[in-house]
Amino acid sequence: MSFSHRLVLSIALSVLSFSSLSQQSAAQQAPFTQEQKETATQLMETALKSELGFDIVESLTTEIGPRLAGSEAEKRALEWGVELGKELGFDKVSIEEFTMPFWDRGHLHLLMNTPYKQELHATALGGAATSEKEIEASVVYFRDIHALAAAKDGSLKGKVAFVDGDKMVKSQTGAGYGQANQRRRIGYHHAERAGAEALIVRSVGSSSHRFAHTGMMSKNGDNWATIPVVAISNPDADQFRRLHNLGESLSVSLSSESKWKGDVSSGNVILDLIGSEKPEEIVLIGAHIDSWDNGTGAVDDGAGIGITVAAATLISRLPKRPKRTIRVVMFGAEEVGLLGGFAYAEKHADNLHNHVVATESDFGAQTIWQLVSNVNEEATVLIDEIAKILSPIGIVRGGSDVPGGGPDIIPMQQKGVPTIRLNQNGRDYFDLHHTPDDTLDKINPDELAQNVAAYAATIYLIADSDVNMKQ
CATH class of the missing domain: 3.50.30.30 (Glucose Oxidase; domain 1)
Structure with a gap:
């Protein structure tokens, strides 16, 4: 090969290399397509006008009422969750039962x-x-x-x-x-x-x-x-x-x-939207369906049920399912020791490697103000971009090394599942939770809708991404 040919080839390879690096840099700067970003924005706009989240909380707290873990009322709540999932058109709905000791006040x-x-x-x-x-x-x-x-x-x-x-x-x-x-x-x-x-x-x-x-x-x-x-x-x-x-x-x-009354059955309600391209990969969002029995569990954690179910439902109404499966888990028996969270992590131990990310809404119903994460470096860029998309509804980017994802997510996080969390304003939370004052009238429908908007956009973008999030 002549010098001139080698020079031409070298220049060509340099151009290709530079082009490749430019593409990688562009991908890092913009991990989502314009269409994905527009879909996320449309989801937020729809959610902000929707009353679905509040309607779900109203139904749970009114039709079921207080839901002490392991009680007959919690059992009715689990059945309510199954019927709700079917009514809203989830692709797969089930209860995963587990046994627990029952304490009565x-x-x-x-x-x-x-x-x-x-x-x-x-x-x-x-x-x-x-x-x-x-x-x-x-x-x-x-x-x-x-x-x-x-x-x-x-x-x-x-x-x-x-x-x-x-x-x-x-x-x-x-x-x-x-x-x-x-x-x-x-x-x-x-x-x-x-x-x-x-x-x-x-x-x-x-x-x-x-x-x-x-x-x-x-x-x-x-x-x-x-x-x-x-x-x-x-x-x-x-x-x-x-x-x-x-x-x-x-x-x-x-x-x-007060006394213990032996073992009873509780469970987790699972609602799945099956992914269009990578159905085996799971983006998990959840909330706990049980509550203490001195209020109606609206803030803790009926709000979380309404937020996560409504967000997934809005995503289900898009013309096309996201690539990955979105799973909503209504965890049972959270208040008495994260029993539903531990039961889920144990039952799905052999499949946790397919859980792309997990998060839970369990800090009330006031507006979300911050997005934090505990994912790898590439995925951190993706979460950074999501925060930019969420910024018009008042959400800022928080830490990128914050593990947890929510109480029921901890058992999964301890087994290596990446987490994010949409942090809510909890200023009034400890006025209400675990008290007789935890009732539906404490929830502002507009603030709840902002939560639904944040979850819908965030979960859609992650579920429609190809990025691995494991550390």
Whole structure:
């Protein structure tokens, strides 16, 4: 080959190489076609005008009501979910059952006897035990969980412990919940060790209204509580603190019927939109269908059910299915330990490698303000582009190394499934969740529609992409 021919070939190869690099750079800058971006925008516009998400929450909370995990009401909710999926035209609808222990709240009565008589607004905490007879005892005050943890073994025999703390400060992210929640989760570990007859804790929440905030406790090793454990409202806890600071002696009468009632069946409802080109690859979105029984579970987590089901339904109405399968999971028994999430991860263990990404809506119904992710470098570019498309509805790009995806997604994330999360404004969330105030009237339909818009656009774009997201 002559020098001139080699030079021409070298120039040609350089041009091809430069062209290839330019194409790669362009792909990195614009991972979606103009048609895909226009479809995503159209989905958002449709969702913002749609009432479907709110209608779904209204149906669930009105027709089914409270849905305590493992209860007859949760069973009816699962059946409701199946019928809804069929009515909305999902390609495949099923229930994946699992067995769980059932805890029932029963009747509770709490009365302050001294320094004067006053009914206290209280609720049993999940996993608490019954009182064999009415407990009448003096109250020992502890300023926080650390003070109770320092109590000596047997020092509370014949007494009732009260763990104070501080009312949660409202914040967009719900910061402070984890720390405040320690008194609810593990307070009884220390109260039992110290010999207390029962434990009372300040409600974990930001509300100043006179109702108590429930929630599940954590096992102590392999065991649940053997004593009654109850939360009282923030105003009642404030009253306890003031009386203690005045040097008054406190005593209460307490009776509780909370108990475990054996194993029952729960389940996860699965709604699939089968992908047009890569049906084996799954983009999973979810919410939990159970709720605590003192409200109607509108904010926690009927809203998530409405958001995810409505978003997938709007995608199903496009002229063509996205390439990948979109799966909506209505997780059962989340409130009592993410049981539905663990059951799903176990059942699908051999197929989690085909789960492209997973996320859950479980932080209320206020507007989404941030998109975070935990995916590989190439997929991070894709998520960055999605954030740009979402920006007109008030959403900004957050961290690219934020694992989790939502409570029920954690068991999958721990097994390597990539995650994203559309973070909602949670400023008022802890005023409502796990309380009697968690009702439909707290949901703003326009804010809920913004959530549906964000989910519809995001999930469509990921499902119609070829990008691998695994780290």
